[in-house]
Amino acid sequence: MKKVxxxxxxxxxxxxxxxxxxxxxxxGDYLIVGLSSDEFNKIKHKQSFxxxxxxxxxxxxxxxxxxxxxxxxxxxxxxxxxKYSIDTFVMGSDWENEFDELSELCEVKYLKRTDxxxxxxIKEDLxx
Numbered sequence: 001m002k003k004v005x006x007x008x009x010x011x012x013x014x015x016x017x018x019x020x021x022x023x024x025x026x027x028g029d030y031l032i033v034g035l036s037s038d039e040f041n042k043i044k045h046k047q048s049f050x051x052x053x054x055x056x057x058x059x060x061x062x063x064x065x066x067x068x069x070x071x072x073x074x075x076x077x078x079x080x081x082x083k084y085s086i087d088t089f090v091m092g093s094d095w096e097n098e099f100d101e102l103s104e105l106c107e108v109k110y111l112k113r114t115d116x117x118x119x120x121x122i123k124e125d126l127x128x
Contacts, residue, residue, distance in 0.1 A: 001028075001030055002028035002029050002030070002087045002088070003029070003031075003084060003085060003086050003087050003088075004025065004027050004030065004031050004032070004088045004089075004090055005032045005034060005077075005080060005084065005086045005089055005090070006024045006031070006033055006089075006091060007034035007036070007077065007091065008034075008036065009035070009036040009048055010035060010036075010055050010058070011050055012050075015114065016113060016114035018064075020113075020114070021059075021062055021064040022064050023111050024064070025064035025065075027090065028088055031066050032066065032067045032068075032069060032084055033059055033067070033068045033069070034069055034071040034076075034077070034080060035052065035055055035056055035068050035070060036071045037070045037071060038051055040071055040073060077089070077099065078102065078105065081105045082105065087106055088108075089102050089106050089107070089109070090109050090111060091109075091111070092110065092111060092113050093111060093112045093113050094113055095110060096110045097110075
């Protein structure tokens, strides 16, 4: 079984998120999503509309996602790759080259973002 992992906040879920999850799942047989905890979002100076448990519930309902785990810090990715026997680590292209060091542990892929949509854009549009 080929295992894939990706990470994110996945707040204000939109079709760009779903596209990323679908393409990540197509790279293997089992997709794990590391979901940023509320505490980790505070460390990143990021505020989510939905709390962790609500975001987890939404992600678990998506057919491409097999498992959701909490992401609590920047350094746990290496530990998760080993713990879950990950074959492929996936992130959006906005993170290009940021996780290349993980290629010593598994394949690292950066997937192109979906044009025309982002959580930042949604938040900006809502505030106007």
